[in-house]
Amino acid sequence: MKKLILTTAALALGAGMAMADTIRLGTEGAYAPWNFVNDAGEIDGFERELGDELCKRANLECEWVKNDWDSIIPNLVSGNYDAIIAGMSITDERDEVIDFTQNYTPPDPSAYLAMSEEVDLAGGVIAAQTGTIQAGYIADSGATLVEFANPEETLAAVRSGEADAVLADKSFLAPFTEDGSGLLFVGDEVPLGGGVGMGIRESDGDLKEKFNAAIQSMKDDGSLNELITKWEVSSTF
Amino acid sequence: MHWLFYLSFFKVLLLLAITAPVALGFGFLGAMAARSHFPPLSLLGKGYIAIVRGVPDIAFFMFFVIALDQAFEWTRHKILCPEWTDPIRQGNDFIVCQAAKLPLGTAPEWVHETYGFFLAVITFSIVFGAFAANVLFGGMRAVPHAQLETAEAYGMTRRQTFWRILVPQMWVYALPGLSNLWMVLIKATPLLFLLGIEDIVYWARELGGFKNPKFTQYPHGDWRMWYFLALLVFYLGMTRISEIGLERLMRRLSHGQATSGGELLRKETTA
Amino acid sequence: MSCIQTIQDYGLRSLGIGERLLPRNDFTLCEQFTLIGSGMIWNIYFGIMALATGFFLATALALGKASTNKWLRKPAEWFIFLFRGSPLFIQFFFAYFLFLSLKQTFPFLDALTSAWLGALIVLFFNTAAYSGEIFYGALRSIPKGDIEAADAYGMTGWSRFRRIVWPTMLRLAWPAYTNEAIFLFHATTLVFFSAFPVWQQRGDALYYAGYFADKTFNPFIPYPILAFYFILLTLVVIWGFGVVNKRLNRHLPVAKRTKMKLRLNLAR
CATH class of the missing domain: 3.40.190.10 (Periplasmic binding protein-like II)
Known part of the structure; x- marks a missing residue:
């Protein structure tokens, strides 16, 4: 019996590994133009486009999740999604609890x-x-x-x-x-703050690196600046 | 986008429909535990009633959903991944193995939403279960003692007395309290958005709030007043319907009972 | 910094006395206990004031609803239905909107939009409606014999009401009224949560609990502290109402007194 449980566990684990590339992105959906819910009921805005592009570059399958601002960090550390992309300024007190990627907008x-x-x-x-x-x-x-x-x-x-x-x-x-x-x-x-970045669990170093690289590549080829200008969210890099 | 608003009314009704029986179940268990002659169990029952009733529901909602979620995942983690050696709590992070995640990371979005809804139902049920337990406890004690003594005299065991005599009779005594609880439950649903459910209040705020022409085809000013007015009408309507329904139920339950209500019914039919 | 010092600095922070800035980092348990406790001052203030004022309106509403005069009965019925039938959350929302527009037309009504008065008015109406319904129920179940006895003594009008009807009504309603008081204290947490703005970080217990949860990103410490305070408060309320209940029932034989207790909490 014990063996049986172990195998199913291993199977489930294997399945988890194979699909581990699905990443859930948490956002607020009430902060236009950064992120908001459009007329069709979908999440839209600067961060929607940015997030989708970053996921493409990092080779990740991404899903969007809406969460209330008040509990957006507790739900991240509790593992209900894997990254916060919600116009969150990088501050010291937040940095004590979670990690941030490099900023994707300059200090605004x-x-x-x-x-x-x-x-x-x-x-x-x-x-x-x-x-x-x-x-x-x-x-x-x-x-x-x-x-x-x-x-x-x-x-x-x-x-x-x-x-x-x-x-x-x-x-x-x-x-x-x-x-x-x-x-x-x-x-x-x-x-105020050190620009806006994505919030990642402290124990999730891999994911942070992947997103860091993706953000860097968007900074390098100028596509990030294009997005910033398009949505008028801040100054450009 | 407005269909989401209409859908949320349905969500609230669904939550009420599921929560009511589940909370009643919790309440029944709580009342049974509180009545128990086994001290730890009775203490547990009474503690549950006293603690949950003593705390404002908002305070409970603020942390309970995350706590519940972590408790489930922790349990699954212990069962499904016994070979896992890393600590679950790493600093601020709560980390369980992929297989223990609820729902699984690979699950489609609707599973996540259903799971969130399920957590909300459990949370509501635990809170209102405590109130229901209190009411049922009172109802059980209100059943005339002579009834129980008679059962004993007929040689029924404690268990038989409980199920055959006490339980059928307690409802009529508990019903006023339970119907009140139902009303309170209806009016607690605007707090659903605290539990991460996009309920009617969430959408009333979202849709009613100032809409900038830049991001929508239907710009408007601050219309929250009108959306909340719709909610007000919805709640008043729910209350009225419930009042009528509960009145009927009370009449049926009072039938043949040794209460003043039953007496009144008897007189009505014989007169 | 010792805990005594913290209490001196923040014990009355919710009233604006003491240290102006809230703690910013390295939050200690003592700070959380002190500030959340300080916020309880508001919850207690709202609860007690609303109960004390609502009591009289509730009596009036109960008499109104029981009246045979349509012009008294209908308004009382509608008032009770409106406030019992809608969530407090929504009542606060409308009240704030209403007060805001009143204030713009009549500047002397300035205080209405601050929580200490505006929220108190809403809670006052709310509890009056709930208690009114409870009192009405009690009024209807006053034993006929009591009234007949009063008539036999030649009591009429005001003296009959004050010496017979009112005390009996209270006695019958008291257990349910106790419950209403508990609910009301819990409801006070909604004041700053949904409707009224917080000025200069002078909020109630839930506000401070939220502040700490927000700064430490750990909801598992401040909210249980809040829960702890409310359980204490609930116990005090039950005790206080129990004392009054004893007084209301002091003329009854002991066996009957305990029977009263059985009915406790049957209805809100």
Whole structure:
């Protein structure tokens, strides 16, 4: 009996090995233009195209998985998917828990968005999404931080006057300056984080190397810059 | 894309339909354990009821799904890969062999989604099972003691008394509590998105949220208000239907019971 | 840094007293216990205030629903149905939208969008509806003999209500009302979670638990701490309501008192 179990285990293991090239990519799906759900209900955006291309170059079969932002790292370390590709800035505290590939966008500035030029960014009320690097930055800066559960509500707060301004990735905010509701960028840009990279489990060195190589090759032949320009997510390399 | 929104209503209904009996099962086991004359078992039953009832369901949902998933994979890992020598916990990482992964890494996407749904059902059932256990425990104790004594006098064993006398009679006493629990369960479903299920609240936020013309053919402003209004109507409707259904059930169960409700029914039919 | 120091720095952080910056790295168990405990202040505040105010509205609603006058009965019925029939989550969402637009028209209603008042109002309505239904059920099951006895003593109107109907109603409703109180305390965790923004990182227990889970990426420590606090709180609530229950029942013979207990938790 024991032998039987062992063989099936070996079989299952063998099957796992043969197909181990299937990699699950976790993303949030609510952060246009990085990643979002399009009209057809599919994940779309800069990272969708980038991820598919990287997988092709690294010879991996990739599947997309949506996961809530709050639990995106716990689910990675718990093995529910193999990589995070969700506009995640490389920060020290995240780096303690997971590994990052090299960045696939240069450090992207964050920016303040407000309804008028004359807001007090140093001492006013600034909105941010709970648990982002921007929230941490505002808490340190001395301004009054007001946190909302999702990015949508931070913008609603600025429109309604609850908050004087919102601090978020500039590329995320940029489309809202053009929608005719009077929102505009104010103050200086704030450099935060070390660019955006893919999050990989610390024990998964192989996968990290594969993606590192793929990102490098896209950097070298200029196709990464093309993608960045196409989706207007950040400056180019 | 909107069909996903409609689908999510179906998901919620499906979850309710599966969770209710499973939670009742957990509740029954919990109540039986709490009644047990074997102290560790009774302690286990009472502990389950007290602890799970004492914690807000959100707090439970925040970590329980991952814990459950890891527990399953850990068990499978121990059984399927006994020759594996690397530690499962490496720093922050939780690593099991490929064969122990749930679902298998090679499984298609729908299996993953079904598995996620299954975890949500289990989590909901454990939480609401504790409430159900509490209600059933009360229901069992509310059955008039004379009934049990009579059974004993007829020479029934404890087991026979339990299954033939206590269980059939306890439902009528437990039903008000259980129907209340059903209502609470319906209203707990907006928290499903915490368990990683794309439920109606998730889609109401996603579809209702500001849509930039750049990324969609149907741009619009902040419409969440209207989507949530639809949810409100859905929930009020569910509540109303449940109220009517449970009222009927209560009438049927009260039939021939030694309660004031049963008495009322008797009078109605004889008058 | 010793734990006492941490408690001094962060014990009242949820009210904005003490250290302004939350811990950023090397999180200790002590810090997690202190901050999550500090957040409990809000949960307790919401729970107690909503219960204390909701109690009176609940009594009024129960009387309204039991009334023979259509103009009293219908509004009470609808109020109870609306708040019992919809998830608190959605009530918070609508309330916040409503308060926001009210505030824009009437600037003096400024406080409505902050959690301490706005969320309290929603919880107040919510618990009033639930308790109202419980009280209504109890009102209907007051033994006919009690009312007849009151009539025989010549009691009418207010004095009959205050001395006979109301105490009996409370006595019958108390076990279910205890349950409602427990649920209400649990419901307070939704305040900052879904609806109201957190100002200057002054949040409730769930907010801080979420903060730590987010920084340490390990949900298995902060959330169980939160659970621990709530189990404690639940025990205190059960104990407190038990004391009142004893007082409500002190005139009854002992055998009957224990019987009351059996009915505990049959209905929310």
